[in-house]
Amino acid sequence: MLYNLIVLDIETGVSIxxxxxxxxxxxxxxxILMAGVVKAIKDFLENLQFGRIKEFHxxxxxxxxxxxxxxxxxxxxxxxxxxxxxxxxxNSIANLFYSKYNWEIWDGDIDIFDEIxxxxxxxxxxxxxxxxxxxxxxxxxxxxxxxxxxxxxxFHNYELKEQFxxxxxxxxxxxxxxxxxxxxxxxxxITIIDIISRIISKEELTESYLNYxxxxxxxxxxxxxxxxxxxxxxxLNPLSDLPKYQxxxxxxxxxx
Amino acid sequence: xxFKKYIGEFQNISGLVCVGIAKSExxxxxxxxxxxxxxxxxxxxxxxxxTPEKILDLKINNFMFKGTTHxxxxxxxxxxxxxxxxxxNINYNILKSKVDNFLNDIIIST
Numbered sequence: 512m513l514y515n516l517i518v519l520d521i522e523t524g525v526s527i528x529x530x531x532x533x534x535x536x537x538x539x540x541x542x543i544l545m546a547g548v549v550k551a552i553k554d555f556l557e558n559l560q561f562g563r564i565k566e567f568h569x570x571x572x573x574x575x576x577x578x579x580x581x582x583x584x585x586x587x588x589x590x591x592x593x594x595x596x597x598x599x600x601x602n603s604i605a606n607l608f609y610s611k612y613n614w615e616i617w618d619g620d621i622d623i624f625d626e627i628x629x630x631x632x633x634x635x636x637x638x639x640x641x642x643x644x645x646x647x648x649x650x651x652x653x654x655x656x657x658x659x660x661x662x663x664x665x666f667h668n669y670e671l672k673e674q675f676x677x678x679x680x681x682x683x684x685x686x687x688x689x690x691x692x693x694x695x696x697x698x699x700x701i702t703i704i705d706i707i708s709r710i711i712s713k714e715e716l717t718e719s720y721l722n723y724x725x726x727x728x729x730x731x732x733x734x735x736x737x738x739x740x741x742x743x744x745x746x747l748n749p750l751s752d753l754p755k756y757q758x759x760x761x762x763x764x765x766x767x
Numbered sequence: 768x769x770f771k772k773y774i775g776e777f778q779n780i781s782g783l784v785c786v787g788i789a790k791s792e793x794x795x796x797x798x799x800x801x802x803x804x805x806x807x808x809x810x811x812x813x814x815x816x817x818t819p820e821k822i823l824d825l826k827i828n829n830f831m832f833k834g835t836t837h838x839x840x841x842x843x844x845x846x847x848x849x850x851x852x853x854x855x856n857i858n859y860n861i862l863k864s865k866v867d868n869f870l871n872d873i874i875i876s877t
Contacts (some may be wrong), residue, residue, distance in 0.1 A: 716833070717835060720832075721830050722827060722829045724828050748863065750862055751863050754859070
């Protein structure tokens with residue numbers, strides 16, 4: 512979860528903007544204090560010759576920092592948030608604030624930043640492409656840890672966005688996995704999935720597992736309408752064997 | 768087979784809403800432990816549509832569908848389908864042990 516984005520002028524120490532990104536985020540007054548804390552910690556660490564500080568952690572939060580000249584942007588977020596995804600965005604925001612105004616003649620008026628604040632919020636929102644790209648990379652690493660997994664597909668709005676399969680010796684399985692079976696999930700809804708989905712339609716279906724004997728399919732939905740399908744060996748017991756795959760996948764998604 | 772006896776084995780599991788056994792397009796035994804009986808009966812009636820025959824056509828051995836609060840599990844052994852409708856916070860170790868016992872007994876008895 513993202514809590515706040517704090518932008519400050521490190522030359523004067525003035526807090527330029529505190530953007531609240533969730534209910535749990537701090538308000539503007541606390542943001543002024545927080546800006547001071549971020550600057551102090553950053554200066555302290557750099558004075559100790561730690562080099563340029565990209566992030567620091569508290570016991571349950573993380574601060575990711577980006578800088579352009581005298582402008583420092585700091586994202587306060589969960590420790591699980593992926594730095595590689597957000598660091599370039601925070602740098603862009605610092606750059607945006609820096610390039611938008613002539614800081615040599617800035618009189619300290621922070622009301623002029625209202626419009627740019629809105630843009631900064633938009634920059635922080637992950638695009639579908641960014642999420643899919645990150646998932647794809649993470650899932651490939653995940654596959655290398657679980658040699659038994661055949662591959663995966665990533666769907667968004669029932670459209671296939673990415674897929675990856677290992678070289679599989681078994682002809683029957685490899686044929687099925689590369690078939691058109693999953694091309695249009697809407698059409699394939701008229702199957703057991705559809706019947707069962709309707710049965711528990713009172714609540715949103717978040718995960719499903721179908722064991723076809725020689726192989727099985729586990730799908731997990733997240734971010735509303737995106738889901739990942741893992742192609743697993745057959746013979747898994749959904750009560751005892753599935754949790755390890757669920758847990759790992761949750762970590763990957765939680766990372767985003 | 769005395770399905771009542773087998774299904775009774777699930778009786779004391781906290782978080783189990785309903786357990787049923789289906790065979791040949793009909794539900795042969797149901798035990799509802801929680802929730803609205805009418806709702807659960809509807810679930811089992813709908814589930815009876817997913818006959819073992821249909822599941823065999825689809826070549827599915829077992830399945831799991833997880834919602835935000837409840838999950839549905841199905842286990843096929845011979846031509847019997849064991850259906851479990853459970854709360855997501857159920858103790859899965861206890862549930863698995865009961866399911867294993869049931870499936871083993873089916874194998875021995877048929």
